[in-house]
Amino acid sequence: MNGRGRVTARAVMRPADLWPVALAGVVIRPARSILSALGISLGIATMVAVLGISASSRAQLVAEIDALGTNLLTVTPGQSFGGPAASLPATAPGMIARIGPVLDAAAIGDVAANVYRSDRVPAANTNAIAVYSAKPGLLRTLQGRMAKGAFLTTATARYPAAVLGPYAAQALGIDRADGSALVRIGSHWFAVTGILDPLTLAPELDRAVLVGWPVARQLLHAGVRPVEVYVRTNPERVPAVESVLAATADPSAPQNVTVTDPADALIARADATTAFQGLFLALGAVALCVGGIGIGNVMVIAVLERRNEIGLRRALGATRRHISLQFAAEAVVLAGAGGAAGAALGAIATAAFAAARHWHAVVSLPSMSAAVGVALAVGALAGLYPAVRAAQLPPADALRLG
Amino acid sequence: MTVLEMTDVSKVHPGSPPVTAVRSLTLTVEAGDFAAVIGPSGSGKTTLLALAGTLERPTTGSIRVAGQALDGLADREVSGIRAASIGFVFQHFFLLPGLSALENVATGLLYRGMPAGQRRAAAGAALEQVGLSHRAGHRPAELSGGERQRVAIARAIVGEPAIILADEPTGSLDTTAGAGVLSILAGLNERGVTMLVVTHNPDIAAAARRTIRLRDGVIEHDSEAA
Numbered sequence: 001m002n003g004r005g006r007v008t009a010r011a012v013m014r015p016a017d018l019w020p021v022a023l024a025g026v027v028i029r030p031a032r033s034i035l036s037a038l039g040i041s042l043g044i045a046t047m048v049a050v051l052g053i054s055a056s057s058r059a060q061l062v063a064e065i066d067a068l069g070t071n072l073l074t075v076t077p078g079q080s081f082g083g084p085a086a087s088l089p090a091t092a093p094g095m096i097a098r099i100g101p102v103l104d105a106a107a108i109g110d111v112a113a114n115v116y117r118s119d120r121v122p123a124a125n126t127n128a129i130a131v132y133s134a135k136p137g138l139l140r141t142l143q144g145r146m147a148k149g150a151f152l153t154t155a156t157a158r159y160p161a162a163v164l165g166p167y168a169a170q171a172l173g174i175d176r177a178d179g180s181a182l183v184r185i186g187s188h189w190f191a192v193t194g195i196l197d198p199l200t201l202a203p204e205l206d207r208a209v210l211v212g213w214p215v216a217r218q219l220l221h222a223g224v225r226p227v228e229v230y231v232r233t234n235p236e237r238v239p240a241v242e243s244v245l246a247a248t249a250d251p252s253a254p255q256n257v258t259v260t261d262p263a264d265a266l267i268a269r270a271d272a273t274t275a276f277q278g279l280f281l282a283l284g285a286v287a288l289c290v291g292g293i294g295i296g297n298v299m300v301i302a303v304l305e306r307r308n309e310i311g312l313r314r315a316l317g318a319t320r321r322h323i324s325l326q327f328a329a330e331a332v333v334l335a336g337a338g339g340a341a342g343a344a345l346g347a348i349a350t351a352a353f354a355a356a357r358h359w360h361a362v363v364s365l366p367s368m369s370a371a372v373g374v375a376l377a378v379g380a381l382a383g384l385y386p387a388v389r390a391a392q393l394p395p396a397d398a399l400r401l402g
Numbered sequence: 403m404t405v406l407e408m409t410d411v412s413k414v415h416p417g418s419p420p421v422t423a424v425r426s427l428t429l430t431v432e433a434g435d436f437a438a439v440i441g442p443s444g445s446g447k448t449t450l451l452a453l454a455g456t457l458e459r460p461t462t463g464s465i466r467v468a469g470q471a472l473d474g475l476a477d478r479e480v481s482g483i484r485a486a487s488i489g490f491v492f493q494h495f496f497l498l499p500g501l502s503a504l505e506n507v508a509t510g511l512l513y514r515g516m517p518a519g520q521r522r523a524a525a526g527a528a529l530e531q532v533g534l535s536h537r538a539g540h541r542p543a544e545l546s547g548g549e550r551q552r553v554a555i556a557r558a559i560v561g562e563p564a565i566i567l568a569d570e571p572t573g574s575l576d577t578t579a580g581a582g583v584l585s586i587l588a589g590l591n592e593r594g595v596t597m598l599v600v601t602h603n604p605d606i607a608a609a610a611r612r613t614i615r616l617r618d619g620v621i622e623h624d625s626e627a628a
Contacts, residue, residue, distance in 0.1 A: 009482035009483060009485060009486035009487070009514075010478055010479060010481075010482040011478055011481035011482040011484070011485045011513045011514075012482075012485075012513065012514060012515030013512060013513050013515065014515055014516075014517070016518075017512060017518065021512070024498075024500050024501065025500075027500065028499065028500035308494070308496050309496070309498060311457075311496070312490075312492075312496040312498075313509075313512075313513075314457070314481070314484075315455065315457060315484060315488075315490045316484070316485065316490075316509060316510055316512065316513055316557075317481050317482065317484045317485020317486070317512075317513035317514065318481060318512075318513050319477050319478045319481040319513075320477050321477075321478070322481075322513060394457075394458075395457045396452040396457040396458045399457065399492060399496070400494075401448050401449075401451065401452045401457060401458075401569065
């Protein structure tokens with residue numbers, strides 16, 4: 001006979017048996033299980049869709065920028081402290097063009113004149129349209145396209161001809177570029193010979209009017225110092241060029257030169273517009289919490305309803321821990337199923353949204369797995385209290401033997 | 403061999419006033435016994451069964467099941483004794499509705515750490531012993547009351563426990579089904595299964611080798627008492 005404290009048997013449940021038992025508990029009440037997992041599904045779907053849509057939109061922007069080339073850099077005069085606004089030396093474009101990996105460089109110059117639809121428009125109504133002087137190579141450097149008409153040529157650059165940015169054309173009410181429409185710049189009439197397509201990498205030109213460099217000097221008294229130089233480099237050597245641009249543009253005062261990569265700036269701006277994303281993510285998190293509470297509720301009810309089962313399992317040798325594990329596992333199964341369904345739903349929503357906008361949908365597997373992981377964690381948390389309640393049920397009471 | 407040994411066991415259910423369900427009870431069940439516990443309602447029969455089955459702990463006194471003393475054991479150890487040494491049969495069967503008869507019987511081995519394949523094989527053999535092999539795939543809802551209780555008996559014997567504790571096993575059945583269940587219990591006892599049955603059914607009491615009559619938590623009569 002065994003002495004006191006020597007134990008012949010311990011109750012053991014194989015870990016592999018836990019999940020089938022939990023699954024059986026969930027599938028026996030399908031309607032209730034589906035309803036209780038719905039909250040988690042909606043929360044996860046919202047989060048996956050928000051992340052997926054913003055990732056798709058970012059990917060779309062990156063693709064657009066890539067198509068335009070990520071090898072464009074812009075050089076602008078910085079602000080000099082205490083002095084007049086800094087400007088670039090007139091020699092800057094030529095110096096920059098001589099940097100080895102630079103394929104193309106084109107400058108625009110400031111023209112101190114405003115543009116009007118006619119000489120009857122009050123001088124104050126400038127429409128905030130800037131006038132720049134440009135050389136014919138600018139379009140090629142920017143890899144821009146014309147919506148109408150033609151860009152400046154060496155011929156038209158010497159005559160009063162103007163090329164309008166798309167928003168400038170809209171503001172001036174001009175949609176013809178055959179030379180018949182005239183605009184008033186300073187005290188001269190210029191014929192509109194071209195209207196640009198929007199320039200993603202040089203959006204400042206969308207609200208501008210471009211005239212030839214020689215005619216600007218001749219009729220509009222423009223200076224020779226550039227206000228911005230666009231630099232197209234060998235794609236492999238962008239950082240190297242970026243690092244020498246300032247010193248090349250203005251060897252005597254490189255600190256007065258600002259070099260920017262418009263592609264980086266655009267992507268950074270897109271990444272910064274996350275206010276709505278944060279709001280929707282918060283909504284998703286709230287839905288997730290409510291879903292977790294729903295699962296906790298349903299599990300508490302299940303514990304009350306399944307007293308017999310709990311008592312029976314205890315009679316068959318289940319320990320308190322086995323019982324609590326079973327109910328916690330059921331909550332995890334519910335939440336996991338809800339999370340997986342929600343992730344799928346979110347992916348479908350992302351795909352539908354992207355398809356409607358002709359985007360390429362970006363649904364990342366890691367973010368979907370992370371979402372399901374979050375759902376599992378919520379389920380485990382929700383199942384904690386019911387699991388403890390189930391384990392504490394006295395078996396004799398549960399079996400009506402008490 | 404002594405399978406169940408209760409020495410001077412009392413059980414007081416707390417409350418106001420506290421209820422003494424079992425009072426200074428001493429009882430020994432030997433291997434191969436078929437003992438029927440009878441007595442009026444409230445005499446402590448069910449508490450005796452819960453104590454013998456380690457589902458409740460005595461207020462005073464000591465209990466040994468299959469040679470193992472219970473006092474001072476942790477939940478996991480007492481649960482282990484239930485898993486290894488005790489088979490239960492209840493009045494209301496307590497089959498799991500989502501599982502087939504075979505799966506219900508196999509659940510009797512779930513907490514022994516036995517692989518699923520072995521559990522199913524043993525469950526098949528146990529169902530054969532109660533004559534229900536042909537119903538192995540049926541859910542409890544598809545079985546008659548008598549069949550459900552036979553599945554529950556198979557679940558109790560599947561682990562070859564030292565003792566079967568039955569609480570009113572025919573209490574939810576009609577006479578015919580009850581007679582069928584009794585003949586299965588009697589047959590099992592003939593093959594050496596030890597049985598302690600709490601019952602109101604005089605047929606079971608008559609079939610048992612030993613009757614223990616309780617009244618007010620005390621053994622009033624034990625047919626085997628010296």
